[in-house]
Amino acid sequence: MSKNSIQLENISVTYPNGHHALTGVTASIEAGSICGLVGVNGAGKSTLFKAIMGFVKPSTGRVTISGMAVKQALKQNLVCYVPQTEEVDWNFPVLVEDVVMMGRYGHMGFLRHPSKADHEAVTAALERTNMTEFRKRQIGELSGGQKKRVFVARALAQGGQIILLDEPFTGIDIKTEDALIILFRSLAAEGRLILVSTHNLGSVPSFCDDVMLINRTLLAHGPVETVFTQENLVKAFGGMLRHHQLVGADLHDDEDKRSITVLSDDERPLVFYGETGGQKITKHGNKE
Amino acid sequence: MDSLLAFFTEPLAHEFMQRALLMSVIIASVCSIFSCFLVLKGWSLMGDAVSHAVLPGLALAFVAGIPLAIGAFIAGLFCALATGYLKENSRVKEDAVMGIVFSGMFALGLVLITKIETDVHLLHVLFGNILGITQRDLIEAGIIALLCAVIMLVKRKDLMLYCFDPVHAGTIGLPVRLLHFGLLILLALTIVSALKAAGIILVVAMLIAPGAIGFLLARSFDHMLAIALAASLFSCISGTILSYHFDTATAPLIVVIQAFLFLLALLGTSLGTATRTIIKA
Amino acid sequence: MEFLLEPFTYSYMVKAIWVSALVGATCAFLSSYLMLKGWSLMGDALAHAIIPGVALAYLLGLPYAAGAFFAGILAALSMNIVKRKTRLREDTVIGLVFTTFFAIGLLLVSINPTSVNIQGIILGNILAISNEDALQVVIISFICLLVLVLKWRDLMAVFFDENHARALGLSVQPLQILFFTLLSAATVAALQTVGACLVIAMVVTPGATAYILTDRFNRLIVIAVLLGSITSAVGAYTSFFLNANPGGLIVTLQTLLFIAAFFFAPRHGLWAKHRATKMILKGNSHG
Ligand SMILES: Nc1ncnc2c1ncn2[C@@H]1O[C@H](COP(=O)(O)OP(=O)(O)O)[C@@H](O)[C@H]1O
Ligand SMILES: [Mg+2]
Numbered sequence: 091m092s093k094n095s096i097q098l099e100n101i102s103v104t105y106p107n108g109h110h111a112l113t114g115v116t117a118s119i120e121a122g123s124i125c126g127l128v129g130v131n132g133a134g135k136s137t138l139f140k141a142i143m144g145f146v147k148p149s150t151g152r153v154t155i156s157g158m159a160v161k162q163a164l165k166q167n168l169v170c171y172v173p174q175t176e177e178v179d180w181n182f183p184v185l186v187e188d189v190v191m192m193g194r195y196g197h198m199g200f201l202r203h204p205s206k207a208d209h210e211a212v213t214a215a216l217e218r219t220n221m222t223e224f225r226k227r228q229i230g231e232l233s234g235g236q237k238k239r240v241f242v243a244r245a246l247a248q249g250g251q252i253i254l255l256d257e258p259f260t261g262i263d264i265k266t267e268d269a270l271i272i273l274f275r276s277l278a279a280e281g282r283l284i285l286v287s288t289h290n291l292g293s294v295p296s297f298c299d300d301v302m303l304i305n306r307t308l309l310a311h312g313p314v315e316t317v318f319t320q321e322n323l324v325k326a327f328g329g330m331l332r333h334h335q336l337v338g339a340d341l342h343d344d345e346d347k348r349s350i351t352v353l354s355d356d357e358r359p360l361v362f363y364g365e366t367g368g369q370k371i372t373k374h375g376n377k378e
Numbered sequence: 379m380d381s382l383l384a385f386f387t388e389p390l391a392h393e394f395m396q397r398a399l400l401m402s403v404i405i406a407s408v409c410s411i412f413s414c415f416l417v418l419k420g421w422s423l424m425g426d427a428v429s430h431a432v433l434p435g436l437a438l439a440f441v442a443g444i445p446l447a448i449g450a451f452i453a454g455l456f457c458a459l460a461t462g463y464l465k466e467n468s469r470v471k472e473d474a475v476m477g478i479v480f481s482g483m484f485a486l487g488l489v490l491i492t493k494i495e496t497d498v499h500l501l502h503v504l505f506g507n508i509l510g511i512t513q514r515d516l517i518e519a520g521i522i523a524l525l526c527a528v529i530m531l532v533k534r535k536d537l538m539l540y541c542f543d544p545v546h547a548g549t550i551g552l553p554v555r556l557l558h559f560g561l562l563i564l565l566a567l568t569i570v571s572a573l574k575a576a577g578i579i580l581v582v583a584m585l586i587a588p589g590a591i592g593f594l595l596a597r598s599f600d601h602m603l604a605i606a607l608a609a610s611l612f613s614c615i616s617g618t619i620l621s622y623h624f625d626t627a628t629a630p631l632i633v634v635i636q637a638f639l640f641l642l643a644l645l646g647t648s649l650g651t652a653t654r655t656i657i658k659a
Numbered sequence: 660m661e662f663l664l665e666p667f668t669y670s671y672m673v674k675a676i677w678v679s680a681l682v683g684a685t686c687a688f689l690s691s692y693l694m695l696k697g698w699s700l701m702g703d704a705l706a707h708a709i710i711p712g713v714a715l716a717y718l719l720g721l722p723y724a725a726g727a728f729f730a731g732i733l734a735a736l737s738m739n740i741v742k743r744k745t746r747l748r749e750d751t752v753i754g755l756v757f758t759t760f761f762a763i764g765l766l767l768v769s770i771n772p773t774s775v776n777i778q779g780i781i782l783g784n785i786l787a788i789s790n791e792d793a794l795q796v797v798i799i800s801f802i803c804l805l806v807l808v809l810k811w812r813d814l815m816a817v818f819f820d821e822n823h824a825r826a827l828g829l830s831v832q833p834l835q836i837l838f839f840t841l842l843s844a845a846t847v848a849a850l851q852t853v854g855a856c857l858v859i860a861m862v863v864t865p866g867a868t869a870y871i872l873t874d875r876f877n878r879l880i881v882i883a884v885l886l887g888s889i890t891s892a893v894g895a896y897t898s899f900f901l902n903a904n905p906g907g908l909i910v911t912l913q914t915l916l917f918i919a920a921f922f923f924a925p926r927h928g929l930w931a932k933h934r935a936t937k938m939i940l941k942g943n944s945h946g
Binding site for chain 3: 417420421422423430464467468469470471473474475476477478479481482484485486487488489492493500501504505579580582583586587589590593594626627629630631633634636637640644647648
Binding site: 143144145167170177179181193195228 | 418466467469532535536538539541542543545546548549550551552592593596597598599601602
């Protein structure tokens with residue numbers, strides 16, 4: 091069996107109201123790693139996800155998933171999607187286990203009657219995300235982190251090899267974030283392809299292997315170490331970042347020329363430490 | 379005791395009342411099932427729009443000599459599709475577009491009906507005529523309604539998933555466009571089946587209130603469906619019988635009873651939360 | 660020529676044309692705000708919700724505007740309460756309340772069918788409007804227009820950005836209440852010209868048409884008001900010849916203008932956008 095992958099060839103997306111959300115994105119993403127999709131709000135992260143899932147039709151270009159056309163890949167239940175919290179109607183009368191069971195619909199027959207295997211998959215997914223004790227809760231009765239975990243559990247129950255997560259870290263505490271990161275790591279280690287969008291810079295180096303910087307087009311793509319530089323980030327985020335630089339004189343009394351650069355947009359700040367603030371990345375945010 | 383029994387059996391001695399009661403049960407069932415999807419999808423006012431928009435369809439179908447139900451169906455569906463198209467292709471907001479389309483169609487229908495001699499009774503279209511329906515109406519409406527109800531119940535999980543999370547529905551390979559248009563087609567069919575007996579006003583109410591009552595009381599979708607169905611059946615049957623005894627219009631009475639049930643549900647849930655907070659404190 | 664001027668020889672036609680134009684202008688002014696805010700269906704809801712008030716006023720021999728106003732306020736209050744007490748979506752709450760109020764109105768009428776002309780309320784009967792009712796409509800419209808002309812900038816600030824308006828020192832909530840009061844008043848007036856089912860067109864369509872035609876809010880208002888008053892006057896006028904329901908004609912005209920704007924508007928029309936996209940694609944393939 092060939093490795094799972096996503097191939098993007100010259101993808102452009104224009105919404106019917108005339109807004110050009112993305113132009114000319116070409117990239118190839120391979121399984122077994124976690125790829126971060128980084129950009130400001132409105133950069134087109136969700137749009138790229140929707141293009142990958144065939145939910146918006148690109149005006150130019152082609153998406154190939156594991157060598158197949160999107161439609162075929164979806165039929166095979168290859169792709170799982172974890173939506174942004176704001177996109178979900180939390181008042182909907184469904185229980186946690188109902189939502190996780192939705193991941194199994196693609197495996198069920200015409201009437202969507204769950205089999206024993208479906209129930210088992212749901213139980214296993216709930217266990218793996220530590221949500222077992224909440225399975226009879228209505229989804230609106232959950233905390234921010236639990237809400238996220240329900241949808242990750244749904245993706246696990248679905249069993250797809252490609253998992254797309256749209257801003258899974260917004261609105262949750264650092265502890266839940268770390269638990270999710272550990273889960274994503276183990277999923278990637280099992281050979282899945284994980285694509286995570288975020289506008290939260292600080293956590294990117296701590297869990298991503300690769301990173302795609304986008305702002306209405308692809309700005310840079312590659313391993314975190316080479317691509318996630320201050321120069322690229324300033325390009326991607328423009329003036330949107332709070333930018334604090336503590337240069338040598340503020341830091342120490344000696345002749346050390348190095349400086350600390352702190353880039354943050356809201357949650358975890360990103361810290362650069364070096365002479366120009368350009369090359370070295372501390373592999374952690376402000377994790378205490 | 380006897381008189382209480384007679385209260386229910388006396389109306390049933392008349393054949394037209396039997397038909398009316400049967401009709402209201404049919405309409406109550408199909409509309410209440412649909413209302414659950416509409417309330418959850420945020421399409422509550424789509425029922426309002428589509429049921430007004432059938433008017434020109436009725437007039438034109440009469441002129442063309444085809445069954446009125448078909449004209450109504452086409453016009454209703456056209457309204458839903460035109461709303462979607464205009465919204466996608468202009469910067470006007472969805473609610474405004476919906477208002478423009480259905481009021482425009484209703485106005486056109488009004489002009490047509492006052493202009494051409496049709497046997498479309500405007501007041502019957504507006505208010506329904508549940509006491510004057512014929513055997514044939516009953517069979518026609520029954521078949522359409524049964525068809526819709528069965529489709530919705532059999533496919534309720536897919537439709538619910540589509541309302542809840544269309545993107546996920548797409549990623550697991552469900553035919554999202556088919557579900558979207560299927561829901562609109564079912565809506566138009568439901569309205570057509572109910573229109574003759576219930577009239578626009580009652581149809582609009584019956585496509586909202588049962589679902590809203592279910593939403594207040596239920597935590598899972600199947601419960602919501604069951605509660606909506608029960609509430610709707612109760613209001614339709616009691617409304618029909620009461621309107622016979624008190625000699626009032628049937629459709630408005632049913633709507634008022636539904637609203638009363640909604641109020642009860644609202645009081646019940648707020649009392650429930652109030653006691654829970656007191657116990658906690 | 661004489662044929663075309665014939666309607667003006669009948670005083671009821673002259674009255675109908677003037678009153679329609681006035682109501683059309685008032686509603687169109689409000690529509691500029693309403694359709695921008697996503698509150699379009701409020702107009703429809705209010706128009707239906709005031710029916711029990713109108714029915715009761717006619718039953719008791721009170722001025723119909725008073726009853727309508729009272730019912731409108733009661734409906735707005737009910738919506739507010741239900742919305743705060745439940746997690747229902749706003750559209751569901753609106754639909755629930757207005758259908759209930761409407762049904763109560765119809766129930767009242769069915770109990771005492773002779774005193775109220777229900778078809779007139781629901782479909783409008785501007786050609787047969789009584790002098791007292793016409794007077795009420797004219798007074799309501801003039802007051803609304805006056806307030807709007809004086810306050811249109813404040814309302815715009817509030818509608819565009821509440822927080823900014825607050826920072827400017829405008830009192831936001833009173834202005835919002837003012838707007839809804841004006842809206843209910845205009846609805847009450849429009850009830851007489853086009854009837855309950857078509858009021859929504861009067862308070863949405865002219866504004867939406869103008870919105871496709873221009874990007875500047877003050878021009879938007881002017882265009883909307885012109886469209887609203889002209890279509891209303893022309894609709895009432897042509898109903899003389901066509902012998903059709905004037906409300907239906909007015910709204911059909913407004914809708915036709917909207918469709919024309921949708922396709923042929925200079926910048927935001929479908930045709931113009933289509934050409935613009937073509938140009939861009941051409942540019943891309945050359946570049
Ligand atoms: N359905 C839509 N119609 C029109 N424009 C849209 C639509 N969805 C998103 N956009 C626009 O496309 C741009 C990218 O949006 P999105 O992909 O959601 O950004 P992100 O997820 O990176 O915050 C935004 O400017 C947004 O306003
Ligand atoms: Mg997004």
